[in-house]
Amino acid sequence: MEYRRGGVVIAGIGVTDFGALPGRSTISMTVEAARKALADAGIEKRAVDAVLVKPPTSAPRLMTGQTVAEALGLQPALGMSWDQGGAAVIGMISYAALAIEAGMCRTALICFADNPKTGSAHVYSNAANDDGVFGWIGVPAAYAMIARRHMQEFGTTERQMGAIPVAARRHGAANPAAQLRKPITIEDYLALPHLVSPFRRDDCALVSDGGAAIVLMRAEDARQHGVRSPIPIMGFGLGQSSWDVRLRPELTSTMANRAGSMAFGMAGLTPSEIDIAQLYDCFSIVPIMTLEDYGFCKKGQGGHFVADGAVEIDGVLPLNTAGGLLSETGMPGMQLVIEGVRQLRGEAVLQAGRAGTCIVSSQGGIMHTHGTLIMGAR
């Protein structure tokens, strides 16, 4: 069975507010986002026969997929929770698209919510095993380790890396729903002290509460239901680098290259045919390496590619047009898919001039897992 290009569409999107949401449980935020996504798709809840959930990190527990389905009052044919870190979003989209095409279900609801900001972010600052004795603590340091190697191997500069938060903060400032709405210049960025070098605080994702959901179905079903603005899924791909940062033989490439090739092949597109990019920006080095691994530029040239406004809304490849993880919300990835859908619908707050195709990346752990999604039709 091959995935038919455009055979499955994203029919609905829904989000809660982003930021600090004290007193909201993850179940409550999931239900809100799901209700909004169903309303956006214009379909009844009982049409849903697959519920896929990325579990929260703030209070991990087993069987989240079943807890969410129960809160939604559903008994789906397919129900599961999916542990792939931030790559789970595209992992779930890939699986749901294949399951729909294979006839295992017709309408999939994919959802997520977490509250590390007002709940607990402990999972992001634990020492791993014995390495705590060396002071090897916290997620930012692990990504900074990768960024340093990229700078040492390819001459990538902090000024080039800073182009990522500068673009994200410009886009977030224009977004009323963004958690952080304060633009910065590259000089502002360079004047900041290091947090864990080579990173500054502004190289690091926000910590945020919030939930999001999307609805997938066959293109034919979307037409039959009269879905207002379905967005075709053209291709997807996955890849797992696996190795912990301290053991990974190559720090400057990941399985994003495999995930990207798979998605481009399925979509029948090349990087030059992509209008906009929503690339997981938990830390500023990640979109730079992702652009290289996807073939938008040669390995090591990502810093040059993003410098001087190339990835801002009026640049050659608008990136993270709602602010991404650095400015809109630190949510692990669903917000990037949803902004891509808005852009392709022509309904984004900061609308890109050319928005016929969009690539989305999601990644998890410390660049351990990767997913690529390509949407839109030319």
Next chain:
Amino acid sequence: MAETLLPQPAETGLQAPFWAAARDGVLAFQRCANCGHAFLPAREECPECLLPEVTWESASGDAKLISWVVYHRAFHPAFADRIPYAVAVVELKEGPRLISNLTGIDDLEAFRADQDLRVRFDTEGSLVVPRFVPA
């Protein structure tokens, strides 16, 4: 002077022989008796051939620097007095990689990827911690 204890390595378990060797001024790593693969951290099965025939070996103490970061803020109270400090991924001459500290020079930004390093054993209370300095 009140000091918060460094996060202590586990006293029992797979990695305990690494810390016992460090107390004797020896840097240790695992090697598979079946296929010869050398690795850290300690595992029950060789990650290359998957057989449970692992042994411990002593390393020369020579290594090269893969990458490093410098903490300017303490993510744990024990390190509040040690800021700024450097954490590195180093690769032993024998092959295995590990996390350790980089030290021995004043400007912690002034290292270079792939530079040669040498192990140095530091006493921290009842613990001996292997750290790396320029060779």
